[in-house]
Amino acid sequence: MEQKILRQAESYRDEAVNFLREIIAIASPVGREGAVVERxxxxxxxxxxxxVKVDPLGNLLGRIGSGERILAIDGHCDTVEVGNPRLWKIDPFEGDLREGIVFGRGASDQKGGVVSAVYAGKIIKELGIPDDMTLWVAVSVLEEGYEGFNWEYIIKEDRIVPQAVILTEPTDMKISIGHKGRADVRVQTAGHSSHGSRPDLGVNAIYKMMPIVQQIEQLDATLPGSDLLGKASITVTEIRSTSPNLNAVPDSAQIFIDRRLTEGETVSGAVEQLKNLSSVKAAQGRVEVAQFEVKSYTGLRSKTTSSYNTWWMEPEHPLVQSAVETYEALFDDKAALRTWDFSTNGVTTKGKYNIPTIGLGPGDDKYAHTPEDQVPVEHLVKAMAFYAAFLYRWKV
Ligand SMILES: [Zn+2]
Structure with a gap:
């Protein structure tokens, strides 16, 4: 079976490369994925x-088979913006192909993974899917900045609940088994305005915030670590204040905090920890997880809370073991397990709904979001073969 799948994946090499170059040329920054979804x-x-259907949020969903065991392969088709164009040595929307490597925005994160997943579906269709199985290839939207929001919709509204999920975010062809959680947290202090010439008559909200910022800086070093996921962290990322005028004492201040959660930590626990800081108590600071409004290209508007659960899989889990077996049967090489530094849709599939989830994707994640964004053609072909072969080796 593996040899047959490898031959088929190989036969799709040029077609897949052309398809990837084409979809890199269709810019799809988060919230504007309509054209690339169509293609x-x-x-x-x-x-x-x-x-093949597009749900009201704009996720593209392709199904093969109609059995009871449901496997989902997910790849998001939105990308981050280009950033400063002068940092790019090549056109980010050309889909440049040089010496077996495709370059451009989204090549590694993660249009390469989308291409391999879509073509794996083609291979499975040709080979025939077992009667008891369904494959959903989900090309999800709005991942960058709101990871997992797409899968909240797929599970709750589309009512597609797989028994296992493969994420196709870049892993340099290793098997990823988790990552830290995260939350954007906001702290507010209230002041009382007075004329800038009479600060003694007011309460300065910025001064109330200063000890909080200092204590958060000190808190970082004390946060726990884990062998698997690394150390938790906290940092202040933005500070704002309001004042009736530049000649007035500010009446409110707020900071935003990027909090990364390791094994054993939760978002609510991290919020409690902040509420209990002596500086926050003294300033009567208000602590809450930030909320954002998300607008999809279909026009759907929704609110989302910036709360993303930590998740990981035990290496002995049958899903991880199926992935290791698949990899080793295909490539005559030892599979390597790893975790991601960044956050993915796994925050919802595994982190919230406890659906066993793993990741394997073409491209080295060190190029994600950089002006050197790239994916090797070899990875595209190998990932395509991996997803297809996995389906036949998957043990629930
Ligand atoms: Zn990504």
Whole structure:
């Protein structure tokens, strides 16, 4: 079976590269994925998927088979912006191909993974999916900045609840088994305005905030670590204040905090920890997890809370073991386990709904979000073979 899948993946090499170059050329920054979704949808339809649909949030969902065991392969099609264009040596939307490497915005994070997943579906369609199985290839939207929000929608609204999920974010072809959680937390202090010439008559909200900022800086070093996921962290990322005028004492101040959570930590625990800081208590600071409004390209508006759970899989879990077996049967090489530094849709699939989840994706994640964004063609072909072969080795 593995040899057959490898041959098929190989036969799709050029087609997959061209498809990737094409979808890199269709810019799809977060919230503006409509055009790229249309193009990928075409590819699924041509690939013979049994059902292809776009949900009201804009996620593209391709199905093969209709059995009870449901496997989902997820890849997000939104990207971060280009940033300073002068830092790019190549055109970010050219889909440049040089010496077996495709360059451009989203090549590694993660249009490469999307291409491999969509083509794995084609291979599975050709080989025939076992009667008891369903494969959903999910091309999700709004991942950058709101990871997992897409899967909240797929699970709750589309009512697609897989028994296992493979994320196709870049892993340099290693098997990822988790990452830290995170939360954007806001702390507010209230003051009382007075004329800038009479500060003694007012309460300065910025002064009330200063000891809080200092204590947060000190808190970072005391946060716990884990062998698997690394050390938790906290940092202040933004500070704002309001005042009737530059000649007035500010009546409010707020800071935003990036909090990364390691094994054993929760978002609510991290909020409690902040509320209990002596500086926060003294200033009667208000601590809350930040909320954002998300607008999808379909026009749907929703509120989301910036709360993303830590998740990881035990290396002995049958899903991880199926992935290791698949990798080793295909590539005659030892599979390597790892975790991600960044956050993914796994915060919802595993972190919130406890659906066993792993990751394997083409491209080295060190290029994600950089002007050197790139993915090796070899990885595209190998990842395609991996996803297809995995389905036949998957043990629930
Ligand atoms: Zn990503």
């Amino acid at each position: 990928i949808k075409e590819e699924m339809v041509q690939g013979g998927y049994d059902e």
